[in-house]
Amino acid sequence: MGRFDVRHRIEQLDPARDFAEIYRxxxxxxxxxxxxxxxxxxxxxxxxxxxxxxLLARTGEFTARAQKRYDDTVLLLDAVLxxxxxxxxxxxxxxxxxxxxxSYEISNDDLRYVLATFVVTPIRWLDDFGWRPMTEVERIAxxxxxxxxxxxxxxxxxxxTWQAFARGLDAYEREHFGFDAGARDVAESxxxxxxxxxxxxxxxxxxxxxxxxxxxxxxxxxAFGFPHPSRAxxxxxxxxxxxxxxxxxxxxxxxxxxxxxxxxxxxxxxEGYTVSALGTFPPGCPVPHPRTxxxxxxxxxxxxx
Numbered sequence: 001m002g003r004f005d006v007r008h009r010i011e012q013l014d015p016a017r018d019f020a021e022i023y024r025x026x027x028x029x030x031x032x033x034x035x036x037x038x039x040x041x042x043x044x045x046x047x048x049x050x051x052x053x054x055l056l057a058r059t060g061e062f063t064a065r066a067q068k069r070y071d072d073t074v075l076l077l078d079a080v081l082x083x084x085x086x087x088x089x090x091x092x093x094x095x096x097x098x099x100x101x102x103s104y105e106i107s108n109d110d111l112r113y114v115l116a117t118f119v120v121t122p123i124r125w126l127d128d129f130g131w132r133p134m135t136e137v138e139r140i141a142x143x144x145x146x147x148x149x150x151x152x153x154x155x156x157x158x159x160x161t162w163q164a165f166a167r168g169l170d171a172y173e174r175e176h177f178g179f180d181a182g183a184r185d186v187a188e189s190x191x192x193x194x195x196x197x198x199x200x201x202x203x204x205x206x207x208x209x210x211x212x213x214x215x216x217x218x219x220x221x222x223a224f225g226f227p228h229p230s231r232a233x234x235x236x237x238x239x240x241x242x243x244x245x246x247x248x249x250x251x252x253x254x255x256x257x258x259x260x261x262x263x264x265x266x267x268x269x270x271e272g273y274t275v276s277a278l279g280t281f282p283p284g285c286p287v288p289h290p291r292t293x294x295x296x297x298x299x300x301x302x303x304x305x
Contacts, residue, residue, distance in 0.1 A: 001253045006030050007135065015141035019148065020084055022141035027081055028257035031122075031130060034245075036074075036260055038125035041215070042117035043073065044190060048223035049176045052110055053183020059104075061280055062186045066193045071268040072278045078260040079275050085152040092275045094152045101153070103282045109172070111155045116169040119146050119162055129241040131248035177223040187224050197265040211237050 006029045010022050027035045047053035056062045061069050076093045083090030101111065119142055127133045134142070143162040150158040159165045191212055195205035213221065214229040214237035221228055229237075260266070 001255060003249070003251075003253050006253060007132075010141075011135065011137055013137070013141075015137050015144060019141040019144035022138060023145040024081055024257075026134070026138055026142070028259055029254045031126060032254075032258040032260075034126055034130050035122055036263060038122035039077070039118060040070075041125065042121035043114075044187065045117050045121065045173075045220060046114050047183045047186050047190070048173070048178075048220055049110065049113065050178050050180035050183055051107065051176070052114070053186050054180045055104060055106070056186045057180075057182025059280070059282070063189045066189045067196075068268045069280075070190075070193060071266050072280075074260045074263070074266060075269075075273065076275070076278055080149065082259060085149055089275050091152075093278075094149070096276065096279050098153055100279050100282075103280070108156050111153070112150070112158060113169065113172045113176075115146050115150050115153075115155055115158060116165045116172070119143050119165040120169045123162065123166075128238070129245050131245045173219060177219055179223060179225050184224050187226075214238070215241075 006025055010025055010030075013022050015022060047056065076097055079093035080090045083093075085091060085094045122142065123134055123139055139162045143159070143165055146165075147158045147160070159168050191209050192205065194200060194212060195203075195208040200208045210229060210233065213226055214234045216226070218228065
C-alpha cells in the first residue's frame with residue numbers, strides 16, 4: 001500500500017451515502033491516534049459548559065471512577081464505529097448511550113453541542129497537528145456520520161453541514177462557557193487520569209498537566225479557571241505535535257485497522273467486556289438538572305427508557 005492509497009479510496013466514495021465507511025477508514029487507518037486525541041479533547045471541552053460539567057460532577061462518576069468512565073465512553077463509540085448504529089452490537093451501544101442520557105434532564109441543545117464537538121474538534125486537530133488535514137469529502141462524511149448518530153440518539157435540529165456544525169459550536173461556547181466548581185473537579189480528574197496513560201506515565205504528572213494546558217485555547221482555560229501557559233511553552237508543545245505529524249507522514253500506512261479498544265490506556269476490562277454492560281445504571285434517576293424548565297430542556301424519562 002502507498003501512503004495515500006486509503007485517501008484515494010476515500011475520494012472514490014460518496015460522503016452522502018458511504019459516510020460510515022469513510023469515517024471507519026479515517027478512524028482506523030488514516031488517523032487512529034489523532035482521532036482518539038481529538039475526540040478525547042472534544043469531550044473535555046464539553047465540561048466547560050456548566051450544565052454539562054456540573055451534571056457530570058453531581059453524578060460522581062467522572063471524579064470517583066474516571067478510568068472506567070473514560071473506557072466506557074471510548075468502547076461505546078468504538079462499537080458504533082465498527083458495527084454501525086442500526087443493528088447488533090452497534091445498536092446495543094446506542095441504546096446504552098440513550099439509557100444513560102435519559103437518566104438525567106439533559107437539554108437537546110447540550111446534546112447537540114456535544115455532537116458538534118465530535119464533528120468539529122477532529123477537523124481542527126488534524127488541520128493543526130495531523131500528518132495531513134481532512135479532505136472535503138472526509139469533512140462532509142464526518143458531519144453526515146454524526147448527523148446519522150444524532151438521529152438514532154433522538155437529537156433534534158442537527159446541522160446539515162460541517163461548516164454549520166462549526167458555527168453552531170463556536171456560538172454555543174461563546175454563550176455558555178463559564179466557571180463551575182464541579183466542572184473544574186471533573187476537568188482536574190481527567191487531567192490526572194491523562195497523566196497515567198502511556199507514554200505520559202513516563203513523565204511527572206505536573207509536566208503532563210502543563211503540556212495539556214498548553215494545547216488548550218484561551219476561552220477553555222478561562223472557563224475552568226486554569227492559568228494560561230507561557231507563549232514559549234505553548235509554542236514548544238504545539239511545535240512538537242506538528243513535528244510528530246510531519247514524521248507520521250513518512251511512515252508506512254496501516255495494513256490492518258486499529259480500533260480504540262486496542263489502545264493501551266483502556267484498562268478497566270482485562271478479561272473482556274460486554275457492550276450491554278458498559279456505562280452507568282443510576283439507581284435514583286432522574287438526577288435534577290439546574291436548567292430544568294428553560295427552553296430546549298427535555299423531561300427525563302425513566303432509567304430503563
